[in-house]
Amino acid sequence: METSTFDPTRGEIGDLDSIRRSGKKLRDWFLREKRDLPFRRNRTPYSTWVSEVMLQQTRVAAMIPIYETFLQRFPTPSDLAHAEEEEVLQYWKGLGYYSRAKNLQKGMRKLVQEFDGVFPRSLDSALSLPGIGPYTARAVLSISYDLPFAVLDGNAKRVLSRFFLFRGNISKSDSVLQEIADRFLDERHAGEHNEAVMELGARICLPARPLCAQCPLSRDCLAVREGVQNEIPVLEKKIREIPLGIRFLIVRSPEGILLLRYLKRRFFKTIFSLPFDWEGDSPYDSDPIVDLGIEFSNTGSVFKHSITHHKILGSIWESVIDSEEARRVEDRLREKKEFGLEWKWCSWADLENGFPSSIAKKIRRELSVSERELPGILRGKNPSENRRAE
Ligand code: SF4
Numbered sequence: 001m002e003t004s005t006f007d008p009t010r011g012e013i014g015d016l017d018s019i020r021r022s023g024k025k026l027r028d029w030f031l032r033e034k035r036d037l038p039f040r041r042n043r044t045p046y047s048t049w050v051s052e053v054m055l056q057q058t059r060v061a062a063m064i065p066i067y068e069t070f071l072q073r074f075p076t077p078s079d080l081a082h083a084e085e086e087e088v089l090q091y092w093k094g095l096g097y098y099s100r101a102k103n104l105q106k107g108m109r110k111l112v113q114e115f116d117g118v119f120p121r122s123l124d125s126a127l128s129l130p131g132i133g134p135y136t137a138r139a140v141l142s143i144s145y146d147l148p149f150a151v152l153d154g155n156a157k158r159v160l161s162r163f164f165l166f167r168g169n170i171s172k173s174d175s176v177l178q179e180i181a182d183r184f185l186d187e188r189h190a191g192e193h194n195e196a197v198m199e200l201g202a203r204i205c206l207p208a209r210p211l212c213a214q215c216p217l218s219r220d221c222l223a224v225r226e227g228v229q230n231e232i233p234v235l236e237k238k239i240r241e242i243p244l245g246i247r248f249l250i251v252r253s254p255e256g257i258l259l260l261r262y263l264k265r266r267f268f269k270t271i272f273s274l275p276f277d278w279e280g281d282s283p284y285d286s287d288p289i290v291d292l293g294i295e296f297s298n299t300g301s302v303f304k305h306s307i308t309h310h311k312i313l314g315s316i317w318e319s320v321i322d323s324e325e326a327r328r329v330e331d332r333l334r335e336k337k338e339f340g341l342e343w344k345w346c347s348w349a350d351l352e353n354g355f356p357s358s359i360a361k362k363i364r365r366e367l368s369v370s371e372r373e374l375p376g377i378l379r380g381k382n383p384s385e386n387r388r389a390e
Pocket of ligand 1: 222
């Protein structure tokens with residue numbers, strides 16, 4: 001019998017025969033129990049790549065309708081590569097983290113230009129594509145080409161660290177966990193094996209209170225044997241939540257609503273957004289751009305929002321200016337060109353496309369339900385009635 005040489009102080013991996021038996025049990029369970037998800041029906045490298053990027057930081061249920069619409073609009077790498085970035089961001093709306101969409105498109109452009117639109121079969125070439133990291137590369141190569149690469153996402157790390165009793169801090173142990181994942185991989189069915197590990201983590205081996213009684217691996221699971229399944233994996237301390245007040249500034253001119261984009265700010269670095277600054281105490285420096293030389297009045301409307309570990313209370317402020325003042329604002333922005341600043345004016349009705357964040361939707365909703373008439377906002381049920389800025 002072939003035995004493992006894996007260092008047991010860093011996780012206990014048994015003999016390879018028992019590993020293979022466990023892998024088979026897991027795959028059998030997956031083939032029986034797997035969820036019928038749209039991105040599992042058509043496993044091209046392109047659809048796998050798109051779905052894997054969308055699933056980062058996003059729950060499956062929230063991602064599915066966006067994935068389906070996205071694939072209808074951009075059915076091939078070439079369609080995505082040749083689309084306008086603004087349109088791609090619109091189809092990404094609801095997923096957040098827009099830099100993912102931008103990198104996905106950059107990656108697709110390189111794929112079309114340098115690989116003739118065909119996803120490469122080697123790990124190094126896959127990793128040369130913008131937006132592709134070790135996880136995504138391994139996922140696409142194993143799931144779409146069945147090549148023997150083990151994946152390591154959050155679900156896989158949890159399953160592996162419990163099953164093999166790995167007691168290290170999993171946020172700092174990727175290389176050891178990758179070694180464990182590689183040893184556990186069923187190389188003849190790499191794609192299904194990887195999906196099975198991740199599916200087990202998503203549905204059975206849950207972060208709190210794993211459902212071990214329903215788990216196909218429970219008889220061989222070392223965490224269960226030691227009774228420590230609720231103590232593993234060891235995680236870094238949770239990042240403290242930061243409460244943050246933000247004033248969102250609506251500059252309303254005959255040209256439309258002012259939107260800005262520049263990298264040197266804490267949020268929305270890569271997309272156009274309403275100008276904003278901090279309200280009350282903030283742990284962050286004030287923004288160098290946002291002094292536009294105009295007065296704002298508080299609309300009295302507020303909303304809640306979260307970005308990473310920031311718990312945001314947003315307030316909405318407005319300034320109505322004429323064309324001359326709009327030109328002065330633009331002159332002021334031109335003076336700050338060294339920040340790589342871009343700006344544009346968009347209509348009130350188009351705010352959610354111009355500022356592709358769910359915050360834009362919240363702001364429009366807040367202002368449309370407010371009973372108070374605000375200067376500059378002539379409201380009606382039909383957005384086209386908001387004529388002052390359109
Ligand atoms: S037996 Fe429990 S702890 Fe072990 S892999 Fe299954 S669900 Fe996770």
